[in-house]
Amino acid sequence: MQTRRPFAPDEYERRLEAVQREMSSRSMAALVVVDPASINYLCGYDAWSFYMPQCLVVPSAGLPHFFTRAMDVSGGAITADLPDDRVHGYPETLVHRPDVHPFTWMTERAVELGLMPRSGDAEVGVDLDAHFFSARGHACLAEGLAPTRVVDSHQLVSWVRVVKSFAEQDLMRAAGRIASRAMSSALETAAPGVRQCDVVAAIQRAQAEGAGDAGGDYPAIVPMLPTGKTAGTPHLTWSDRPLQFGEATTIELAGVHRRYHAPLARTISLGKPPRRLMHTAGAVDEGLHAALEAMVPGNAVRDVHEAFSSTIAHHGLYKESRIGYSIGIGYPPDWGERTISLRSEETAVLQAGMAFHMILGMWEDDWGYETSESLLVQPLGPERLTDVPQGLYIRD
Amino acid sequence: MQTRRPFAPDEYERRLEAVQREMSSRSMAALVVVDPASINYLCGYDAWSFYMPQCLVVPSAGLPHFFTRAMDVSGGAITADLPDDRVHGYPETLVHRPDVHPFTWMTERAVELGLMPRSGDAEVGVDLDAHFFSARGHACLAEGLAPTRVVDSHQLVSWVRVVKSFAEQDLMRAAGRIASRAMSSALETAAPGVRQCDVVAAIQRAQAEGAGDAGGDYPAIVPMLPTGKTAGTPHLTWSDRPLQFGEATTIELAGVHRRYHAPLARTISLGKPPRRLMHTAGAVDEGLHAALEAMVPGNAVRDVHEAFSSTIAHHGLYKESRIGYSIGIGYPPDWGERTISLRSEETAVLQAGMAFHMILGMWEDDWGYETSESLLVQPLGPERLTDVPQGLYIRD
Numbered sequence: 001m002q003t004r005r006p007f008a009p010d011e012y013e014r015r016l017e018a019v020q021r022e023m024s025s026r027s028m029a030a031l032v033v034v035d036p037a038s039i040n041y042l043c044g045y046d047a048w049s050f051y052m053p054q055c056l057v058v059p060s061a062g063l064p065h066f067f068t069r070a071m072d073v074s075g076g077a078i079t080a081d082l083p084d085d086r087v088h089g090y091p092e093t094l095v096h097r098p099d100v101h102p103f104t105w106m107t108e109r110a111v112e113l114g115l116m117p118r119s120g121d122a123e124v125g126v127d128l129d130a131h132f133f134s135a136r137g138h139a140c141l142a143e144g145l146a147p148t149r150v151v152d153s154h155q156l157v158s159w160v161r162v163v164k165s166f167a168e169q170d171l172m173r174a175a176g177r178i179a180s181r182a183m184s185s186a187l188e189t190a191a192p193g194v195r196q197c198d199v200v201a202a203i204q205r206a207q208a209e210g211a212g213d214a215g216g217d218y219p220a221i222v223p224m225l226p227t228g229k230t231a232g233t234p235h236l237t238w239s240d241r242p243l244q245f246g247e248a249t250t251i252e253l254a255g256v257h258r259r260y261h262a263p264l265a266r267t268i269s270l271g272k273p274p275r276r277l278m279h280t281a282g283a284v285d286e287g288l289h290a291a292l293e294a295m296v297p298g299n300a301v302r303d304v305h306e307a308f309s310s311t312i313a314h315h316g317l318y319k320e321s322r323i324g325y326s327i328g329i330g331y332p333p334d335w336g337e338r339t340i341s342l343r344s345e346e347t348a349v350l351q352a353g354m355a356f357h358m359i360l361g362m363w364e365d366d367w368g369y370e371t372s373e374s375l376l377v378q379p380l381g382p383e384r385l386t387d388v389p390q391g392l393y394i395r396d
Numbered sequence: 397m398q399t400r401r402p403f404a405p406d407e408y409e410r411r412l413e414a415v416q417r418e419m420s421s422r423s424m425a426a427l428v429v430v431d432p433a434s435i436n437y438l439c440g441y442d443a444w445s446f447y448m449p450q451c452l453v454v455p456s457a458g459l460p461h462f463f464t465r466a467m468d469v470s471g472g473a474i475t476a477d478l479p480d481d482r483v484h485g486y487p488e489t490l491v492h493r494p495d496v497h498p499f500t501w502m503t504e505r506a507v508e509l510g511l512m513p514r515s516g517d518a519e520v521g522v523d524l525d526a527h528f529f530s531a532r533g534h535a536c537l538a539e540g541l542a543p544t545r546v547v548d549s550h551q552l553v554s555w556v557r558v559v560k561s562f563a564e565q566d567l568m569r570a571a572g573r574i575a576s577r578a579m580s581s582a583l584e585t586a587a588p589g590v591r592q593c594d595v596v597a598a599i600q601r602a603q604a605e606g607a608g609d610a611g612g613d614y615p616a617i618v619p620m621l622p623t624g625k626t627a628g629t630p631h632l633t634w635s636d637r638p639l640q641f642g643e644a645t646t647i648e649l650a651g652v653h654r655r656y657h658a659p660l661a662r663t664i665s666l667g668k669p670p671r672r673l674m675h676t677a678g679a680v681d682e683g684l685h686a687a688l689e690a691m692v693p694g695n696a697v698r699d700v701h702e703a704f705s706s707t708i709a710h711h712g713l714y715k716e717s718r719i720g721y722s723i724g725i726g727y728p729p730d731w732g733e734r735t736i737s738l739r740s741e742e743t744a745v746l747q748a749g750m751a752f753h754m755i756l757g758m759w760e761d762d763w764g765y766e767t768s769e770s771l772l773v774q775p776l777g778p779e780r781l782t783d784v785p786q787g788l789y790i791r792d
Contacts, residue, residue, distance in 0.1 A: 047631040048617055051527070051729035071717060071759060074629040092717045093741070096734050098550050101525070128532040129497070131447070132729070136524040136548065138531035152532065154494050197604045197611035204600035208593045208634075215593035215636020221444055222614040233470040235443040238604075240611020321467060321488045332728040333447035333528070338492050345489070363467060 005044060005081065006258045007167055015042055016064065018160045023060060029122040030115055031058040031153055032141065034133040036331040038157035039066070040259055045080035047072060050132050050331060052095065053102040059115045067106040069095065103137040107144030118148055125153030131333060158339045161328050163353040168260065168328065169376055172355055174214035175262035176374055176385025178255025182206040182216075183264050183388045186223075186253065191395060192245040192270050196225050196238040203253055210257065217256040220330035221263075224252040231267075231368040234361055246271045250361070250370040254335055255386075261327050261335040262385040263357045265372035268393040280369045281392035283315035284360045288371065288390065291323065291342075291358060295375065295382040301346040308360070309344070317362065324358035327374065352379050401440060401477065402654045403563055411438055412460065414556045419456060425518040426511055427454040427549055428537065430529040432727040434553035435462070436655055441476035443468060446528050446727060448491065449498040455511045463502040465491065499533040503540030514544050521549030527729060554735045557724050559749040564656065564724065565772055568751055570610035571658035572770055572781025574651025578602040578612075579660050579784045582619075582649065587791060588641040588666050592621050592634040599649055606653065613652040616726035617659075620648040627663075627764040630757055642667045646757070646766040650731055651782075657723055657731040658781040659753045661768035664789040676765045677788035679711035680756050684767065684786065687719065687738075687754060691771065691778040697742040704756070705740070713758065720754035723770065748775050 019042065023031050033039055036050040042064060043056060054068040063086060066076050070089030076082040090105045110116050116124050124145055127133065129152075142150045164172065182203050189202040203223045210216035225238040228247035243249060247270055254263040269277065287308040294307040308323050324342035327335060335357070340348045342358060359372040369392070374385040415438065419427055429435055432446040438460060439452060450464040459482060462472055466485030472478040486501045506512045512520055520541055523529065525548075538546045560568065578599050585598040599619045606612035621634040624643035639645060648661040665673065683704040690703035704719050720738035723731060731753070736744045738754060755768040765788070770781040 046633075047629070048620060048633055048729070049631045051617075071630055074759070074761075075632055078626050078629055078632065095718070096721075096737060126531075128535070129530045131528060131530070133531060134525045134527070135522075135529060135531050135534035138534070139524070195611055197606060197613075201601045201604035201612075204604050205597045208597035208600050210593060210636060213636075215591055215634075216597075217593075218618040218633060221447075224444060230474050233443070233474055234467050235445045236471055236474065237442075237444055237614060238611075240606060240609075322491070325492075333444070341492060363470070365470075 006171060007044070011165060011167060012043065015160065016058070019058060019157055020060065022156055022160060023058070023125065026125070027123065028125045028153070029060055029117050029148070030124045031156060032124060032126040033058060033157055035127060035130045035158065036132065037329040038161070040329050041157060041161050043080045043082055045076055045082065046259060047075040047079060049075065053106070053137050055106060057110045057115045065110065065113060065115055067109065069102070101136055101140045103140035104144055107141050111144070116145060116148065118145060120147040122148045123151045124148055125151055125156060127155055128152040155338055158337050161337060162326055162339055163351055164328060164355055164376070169353070171258050171260040172262055172376065172385055174211070174257040175255045175260045177211035178207065178214060178216050178257060179253065179262040179264040179374065180255070180386045180388050181211045182253050182255055183251065183266060183386070186251050187266065187268055187393055190243060190249060190268050190270070193242050195240050195242050196227060197240045199225060200238050207253070207255065214257045217259060219254040219256050220261060220332045220335040221254065226250050226368060229366040232363045232366050234363055243270055248273060248277060248367060250368055252370065252372070259329045259331070261330040262374040263327065263335055263372060264374060264386050264388065265359055265370045266388065266393060267369050267371060268395060270395050272396065273392060273394060277367060277369060277392065279315065280317065280362050283312045283317050284362060284369060284371060285391055287311040288358070288360055288373070292382050295350060295377060297350050297352045297377060297379060299350050301340055301342060301348045301350060302344050305342050305344050305346070319362060323360055324356045327355050327357045350377050352377055402567060403440070407561060407563060408439065411556065412454070415454060415553055416456065418552055418556060419454070419521065422521070423519065424521045424549070425456055425513050425544070426520045427552060428520060428522040429454060429553055431523060431526045431554065432528065433655070433725040434557070436725050437553060437557055439476045439478055441472055441478065442655060443471040443475060445471065449502070449533050451502060453506045453511045461506065461509060461511055463505065465498070497532055497536045499536035500540055503537050507540070512541060512544065514541060516543040518544045519547045520544055521547050521552060523551055524548040551734055554733050557733060558722055558735055559747055560724060560751055560772070561749070565749070567654050567656040568658055568772065568781055570607070570653040571651045571656045573607035574603065574610060574612050574653060575649065575658040575660040575770065576651070576782045576784050577607045578649050578651055579647065579662060579782070582647050583662065583664055583789055586639060586645060586664050586666070589638050591636050591638050592623060593636045595621060596634050603649070603651065610653045613655060615650040615652045616657060616728045616731040617650065622646050622764060625762040628759045628762050630759055639666055644669060644673060644763060646764055648766065648768070655725045655727070657726040658770040659723065659731055659768060660770060660782050660784060661755055661766045662784065662789060663765050663767060664791060666791050668792065669788060669790060673763060673765060673788065675711070676713065676758050679708045679713050680758060680765060680767060681787050683707040684754070684756055684769070688778050691746060691773060693746050693748045693773060693775060695746050697736055697738060697744045697746060698740050701738050701740050701742070715758060719756055720752045723751050723753045746773050748773055
């Protein structure tokens with residue numbers, strides 16, 4: 001939550017125009033935005049209220065209205081500059097009830113306000129795969145709008161978010177500085193005998209303190225520290241077990257500023273690493289450089305994946321999962337934008353202003369190597385958002 | 397993530413039996429568990445993989461199977477002691493695709509395994525209002541199971557979770573010690589000129605370090621620090637603005653151990669508090685004590701709310717929203733169990749072993765007072781999980 005607005009008002013106007021243009025091309029009478037990151041993108045609203053039903057309703061023309069729990073209405077004025085007449089709070093009696101649901105109330109209200117039509121000819125879009133938009137919420141929306149059809153908007157706003165403005169790029173650079181500082185703290189702290197949770201304590205302290213003038217914001221994902229035999233599993237968080245001599249730990253974290261994320265991963269070996277880890281690290285780092293060289297505007301996104309794959313293939317390695325994804329604004333549980341993936345099936349073309357977390361994780365049965373970079377696509381190639389030296393870290 | 401299991405195997409057996417008993421009473425052929433906290437409760441699985449579709453399928457008899465993304469299968473063996481033949485990973489090619497969805501794959505696989513029937517006579521339950529279970533996931537489940545009907549399980553597992561075993565109570569006490577330590581750090585750090593994010597840095601460090609032997613785990617909700625004029629809004633997180641002399645800040649955080657939460661809130665005034673804040677704090681603290689006295693097994697939950705309401709009414713105050721909710725295992729975005737609420741409409745009766753976060757927040761236009769306690773219901777009354785002194789904090 002920030003009380004100073006990070007963007008000039010015309011930035012929000014441009015974003016809304018881009019969304020309404022896309023809605024128009026799909027003949028959508030209205031769009032119900034349920035992803036907290038997309039709500040933030042369109043109006044600046046920022047509070048931990050997304051665990052309750054809420055939505056921003058964007059009409060085909062005119063300004064959007066925000067619908068949330070009554071106690072969160074005041075957060076609209078503070079964080080989003082949303083005037084009172086465009087924020088609507090549903091009553092507390094609708095919270096966690098088996099018989100009634102806030103989406104019935106919100107739908108009814110939005111129809112009354114003329115934001116969404118009830119008509120057999122009309123379609124209203126909503127992201128049917130968004131986090132925090134439940135099956136029950138969907139049923140109440142569809143019932144309340146009938147005969148209007150509710151259609152899948154397939155991350156419409158997220159796709160508009162893909163290319164970052166110069167103002168957004170500046171916030172991502174601040175996030176990158178915070179990520180560098182948090183990763184440096186982690187690498188300095190990790191040593192045999194230090195508990196995993198104490199490494200996390202150093203990371204989380206640095207994540208909140210930020211870097212220089214830029215205070216840190218909370219990450220969409222907590223630090224992940226798969227260690228030793230569990231290092232072959234990507235999404236384990238941490239325990240209070242001490243790090244052991246001879247183990248490798250992969251550390252994945254993000255720096256965050258004004259909700260913009262710069263994730264970063266490194267692997268540290270406590271003691272001399274086994275030959276297989278050295279070999280994989282060398283191959284992956286070579287693949288990383290090949291992938292970075294392919295990251296220029298006009299290239300297909302899949303070229304980046306191909307550059308990485310063909311390079312590590314020379315070393316007898318193969319990676320099934322994607323090697324990265326679009327980043328920007330993030331809320332739990334994911335800092336990815338859920339749009340472009342760096343993989344062979346991707347059809348998108350690289351443009352200046354796109355931002356990616358290129359994450360190269362090789363997870364074997366009981367060990368792993370992970371390294372990553374957060375990147376802005378610039379006219380001449382990728383700009384690194386962080387400055388932590390690359391490669392496998394070794395603490396002898 | 398913890399590699400030591402916090403419970404004896406028979407504890408998981410008892411939990412599964414209780415869930416299958418309830419399923420049987422509702423004639424449910426199977427239950428699809430999608431809430432990460434309920435998945436953890438039933439099998440111990442713990443990783444940050446819930447941002448992708450995943451579920452635990454509980455058949456009417458026999459052992460549950462876990463379905464997740466292929467790269468997260470190994471986390472099942474590490475955190476949950478789930479044998480390989482009961483964990484099934486969907487391929488990476490199903491991730492974030494507009495044309496195919498993991499829930500189609502998972503449903504198909506569970507039917508093949510005989511965990512769920514396809515029959516016009518059968519009903520399969522799923523929590524239709526759960527976080528992380530999208531409308532699209534629901535559509536794929538329903539289509540894949542037809543003619544079996546998919547019905548709302550209305551937090552079936554969460555209701556089984558309401559009464560805590562002695563082993564769970566011990567973990568909650570550890571969480572309470574961590575919460576006390578984190579709140580003490582916050583109250584020591586908060587001073588005029590200190591940035592909000594630096595108070596959070598102290599909190600997050602303490603949350604991860606834990607208390608004594610018990611390492612800290614990540615909370616389902618980040619620290620919330622509504623401050624000064626924004627203190628009237630409950631769910632604002634923080635900024636990098638320095639705290640000002642003359643302002644009050646409400647601090648809400650949780651201590652977490654092995655995913656069990658003990659939340660805690662306090663309000664601190666930097667400088668002499670205004671009379672209205674003193675008055676509200678006094679009334680609320682009196683209400684808290686009345687509510688605690690009503691919290692004995694056999695009483696109706698609404699009696700606790702009534703004790704609070706009638707006490708603050710003597711001081712001319714009124715609170716519309718609930719004054720607390722059931723707690724236990726938590727994952728983002730919410731540490732509440734979404735079952736029992738401390739409010740006048742609640743029909744549940746208090747039992748020994750229940751756990752609540754009683755949170756008394758009075759949010760006015762541009763100021764607020766908040767205080768809370770995490771409590772275990774014991775045979776003779778409530779046991780406080782934290783030991784931070786109650787009342788308004790004042791730093792002169």
